[in-house]
Amino acid sequence: MAVKKTELYSSLWSSCDELRGGMDASQYKDYVLTLLFMKYVSDKYASDPDGTIIVPSGGSFKDMVALKGDKEIGDKINKIIGVLAEENDLKGVINVADFNDEDRLGKGREMVDRLSNLVAIFDGIDLSANRVEGDDLLGDAYEYLMRHFATESGKSKGQFYTPAEVSRILAKIIGITAQTRQDQTVYDPTCGSGSLLLKVADEAPRGLTIYGQEMDNSTWALARMNMFMHSYPSHEIWRDNTLSAPYWKNPDGSLKTFDFAVANPPFSYKSWSNGVNLTDDEFGRFEYGTPPDKNGDYAFLLHILKSLKSTGKAAVILPHGVLFRGNAEARIRQNLVRQGYISGIIGLPANLFYGTGIPACIIVIDKESDRNSQDLFMVDASKGFIKDGNKNRLRSQDIHKIVDAFTKKLELPRYSRMVSLEEIAKNDYNLNIPRYIDSSKPEDLHDLDAHLNGGIPDADINALQTYWAVFPNLRKTLFTSSKRSGYSNSLVEASQVKATILSHPEFTTFADRSLAIYTDWRKQHNDLLKGIAISDKPKELIKTLSEDLLARFAGADLLSRYEIYQLLMDYWAETMQDDVYVLVQDGWAAGKRLRQLIVKKGDKRPETPDLMIDKHKYKSDLIAPKLIIDRYFAPQQQQIDQLQADVEAKSQELETLIEEHIGEEGLLSDAQTDTGKVTKASITARLKEVKGDKEEQGVLKQCLKLFDGETEAKKVLRDKQTALDAAVFAQYPKLTEDEIKTLVVDDKWQGTLKNAIASEIERVTQQLANRVKTLEERYAEPLPQLVQEVEVLSSKVEEHLKRMGLEWN
Incomplete structure (x- = not known):
């Protein structure tokens, strides 16, 4: 039976529940990820003598399952992992966690129960059924766990993971294309768990040769496992300090150079200079200036610059301070800008990263760029994000907009622009983005004359010109010219503004025209969706669908193509992705199937049944009963x-x-x-x-x-x-196959998306209605009228007081 992504994620997170309490997330991640790795390689390679990993007798996950309830389960699990590690040269990689640690896992029966439950959870995940080759079901599950571990690990221990959304941006802006060769190289000198390197490799259909270095032992082990889980067994990742002991070198001792580099170094690393000869660096990394010995941001950047080929490109995540701090860093920054190495800067929202809440930026280096054209492209993406728990997170639309603006050099108001070297020089090479891009919203200024004498300022009405261009006659329905020049009067009460807009013929035409774009998109991809077959690739499917939807709405009136794109991507993440994974693994016949739910004792996340028949609970993986009922x-x-x-x-x-x-x-x-x-x-x-x-x-x-x-x-x-x-x-x-396709594609997917887009159309007009209502209410009663009303009310109060024999002085 197919493995749904969300169900897989839920099962994996349940495994974490078994370990909470005895240790924090930075520790129990080693246990969970080790078991996931053991389960994965056992399901994938146990019956494959020619597999990438050899699963020897006594070294498989099945051997662990046999230990459930065994009073020596902890010690025996260690030995099983050791057998697999010895056979595949993975010692120090998969045997980092001690499954016999009484301080973390409890003593006696507590340890036996905890580990037995943990093994049982993984035993319930059938990874052998996954036939979506190249679509990274397990790799994505690993990524999911890493993100949650980073969230729970807290400020000081979450730096092993770069948010996947940020990784995707770096991967897409450094110039990797479908033509990138497999023998071209990508390097990360502070690779952490390897997620950033893998996101870059994903952008190269032919593959890339991966190189990395990581100082922390357990994080290096995570990176090695991550590479195997993402089907990159030929990776090259070394464990050591990159700045003091760079491993990747040429025979003559100089630094090896790479085609591409990405990095998310530890921010403002204070002890970076330990073991580094600052006065005469043997690798010549500090020719443009020596970084402060208590702040390593530029040390990593200069190391990466030296590690690039003459045509190399890199993207590095650094704190905003590197853009404007003075002294030694200012000199380095000036030299790099004047050399033309920095081709762009992207400002990111605050609170994205797990190790810190401060805002960061992406410095883009391009050694191949024209030295005579030293303009620098800036993007201020600090306002585009969504709250996700106690962190901020980039949405799909935020990522796409950043990548579009940067790669196509789109100059968008309050968002992105090309900045000349002359302008940068005038600012003393201070690259702080607000000096060049004002991303703040314009103030909503009140018109004092209108408050005094009445009327709605034409300037405020004219500011809505993007709406009037689409609804030219609606303005005449809502406003009429007043006797005072530069001011208008409202024709509709504030409470009736929205109803007036929604019932106006121009709005109806606009709504129909907008929905027609969606309908054309739907017709274009109907055969593609109903033709989903076993072993198709879901990620390729959603890329085709989403990119075409984005392109079609590029010219839509009033609607943001990125907002429409986000509607599809949200629905994909919530529902459609799981459906497609079921279809590409089990085929359309999955629509006929109902699973009987058997709630196991101690199950902390039982599934909600769709139907109850004769006291038995049933669940459909594809077609909810409501869809059957409606049709x-x-x-x-x-x-x-x-x-x-x-x-x-x-x-x-x-x-x-x-x-x-x-x-x-x-x-x-x-x-x-x-x-x-x-x-x-x-x-x-x-x-x-x-x-x-x-x-x-x-x-x-x-x-x-x-x-x-x-x-x-x-x-x-x-x-x-x-x-x-x-x-x-x-x-x-x-149900026939055609009926299943109708229920899933037409009734479920397309019905949901059509409703979502119709809601977005109404939301856009709601913005207009709210603004018109605000203007009408703001200037409805001019000051003289208010004064008069106060006088009338005051006189009434005085009359009442006199009747009561009181006097108000």
């Missing part, structure tokens, strides 16, 4: 909806009657239970007791009748719902 059983559902409304009405009638007659003097007060409730049983008991009080008897009988009516209505509803569930359950195996 095949709509009349039955309408009947159930009406019955549900009837039940709610009867319940409300009963509740109202009870509320009217409870309390100390209420006719139902003696029918209340000890807890203060009125039940059918308590009403029945009170009816047997009450004698002679016809009024109380009448209310009790009316209440009992309503209870019976409610019970009967609920029974009818329940029976009808049970019958519908049974009909839906029976419909699944009857």
Whole structure:
């Protein structure tokens, strides 16, 4: 059965729950990732004698499964991992975590239970069913875990991971294309867990030769495992300090040079100079200046510059301070700019990285650039992000916009521009981005004359020209010229502005025209979506779909093509991606299938069932019951909806009657239970007791009748719902392949996307409505009118006080 990405992620994160408490995330990541690696290589290579990794007898995940409940499970797991490590030269890589550590895993039965549960979780993930070769299901799962480990590890321990979104930007801006050769090289001198290197390699369809160096032992081990998990077994990653002991060198002792380089060095590393000869560096890295011995930002940048070929390109993440700090760093910065090595700077939002909350930037180096053209392209992307827990995160649209602007040199207002060397020189080579790009929103200034004399300033109305260009007659519907030059009057009350816009013919035309773009896109890709076949590549599919959608909406009125693109990418991440992974592994027949859910004892994340049949719970991986109902059983559902409304009405009638007659003097007060409730049983008991009080008897009988009516209505509803569930359950195996494609592609995917785009169209017009409403309310009552109203109200107060014999001085 297919492995859904989100279900895989959930299972992996459940494994972390078993380890929390005894250690923090920076420690338990080694255990979880080691088990993931063991499970992966066992499923992938155990029956493949020619595989990249040899799984020897006594060194597989199955050997671990056999240990569940064993009182020596910790020591024996260590030995199993050791067997695999010895066979594949992975000692010091996969055997970093000690599974027999009582301080972290507990003693005796606690350790046995914890490790048994941990192994059981991984045993429940069938990775052998994954047939999406080259689509990196496991690599993405590894990336998912790394991101969560970094989030939980805290400020001081999350630096081993560069957010995938930032990695994608670096990968796309350094010039790697479909023509990049496999023998070309990419280098990361501070590679951490290797995620940044892998994102770069993903951009080269033919592959790239990977080189890296990492100082921390456990992080280096993570990088090695990461490479195997992403199917890059031929990587070259060394463990040592890059600045004091660079490993990658030529035979003559000089630094080896590479075609591409990327890096996310530790920010402002204070002890970078330990072991480095600052006065006579043997590698000649400091020819443009020696960095301060307590701040290593430029030390890493200069090392990378020296490690590039004459045509090399690099992108380096550094704190914003490198753009404007003075003294030694200012001299280095000036030299690099005048040499023409820095081709661009991209300012990123604050709080993106796990090791720090400060904003960072990307310095782009291009040794191949024309030395006579020393202009520098700047992007201020600091405003484009979404909150994600306690961190900020770049969205798909933010990434695409940055890459588009930088690679195409698009000059966008308040976002990006080409800056000349002359302008930089005038600023003393200070590269602080706000000096060159003002990304702040313009102030919403009030017009004092309008506050005093009334009317809405034409300047504010004219500022909405992008809307009036699309709705030329709507302006005349909303505003009319006043007697005062430069001011207009509103024609529509503020509360009616939105309704007026939505009902205007020009809006209807605009909405239809915008949806037509989506409809054309949908028709273009209908055959592609309905033709999804086993072993297709989901990532290639979403790239084709999203890039075409982005291109089609490039010329759309008012709508942001990046916002539309984001709608698709969000839906892909939430739902569509899982569906496609099911289809490319199991085919369209998966739409017929319902899984019976069996909740295991201790399961902390049980799945929510889609159907309950004869007390058995069932789940569909592809087609929710609602889709079946909407297409095949709509009349039955309408009947159930009406019955549900009837039940709610009867319940409300009963509740109202009870509320009217409870309390100390209420006719139902003696029918209340000890807890203060009125039940059918308590009403029945009170009816047997009450004698002679016809009024109380009448209310009790009316209440009992309503209870019976409610019970009967609920029974009818329940029976009808049970019958519908049974009909839906029976419909699944009857579905033909064409019907499944219609349900999934037309009803589920396209229906959801169409609704999302229609909402975006309305949201854009809502912005106009809000602004018009704000202007109307702001200038609705000029100052003289307010003064007059105050005087009238004051005189009324004085009159009331006089009548009361009081005087207000």
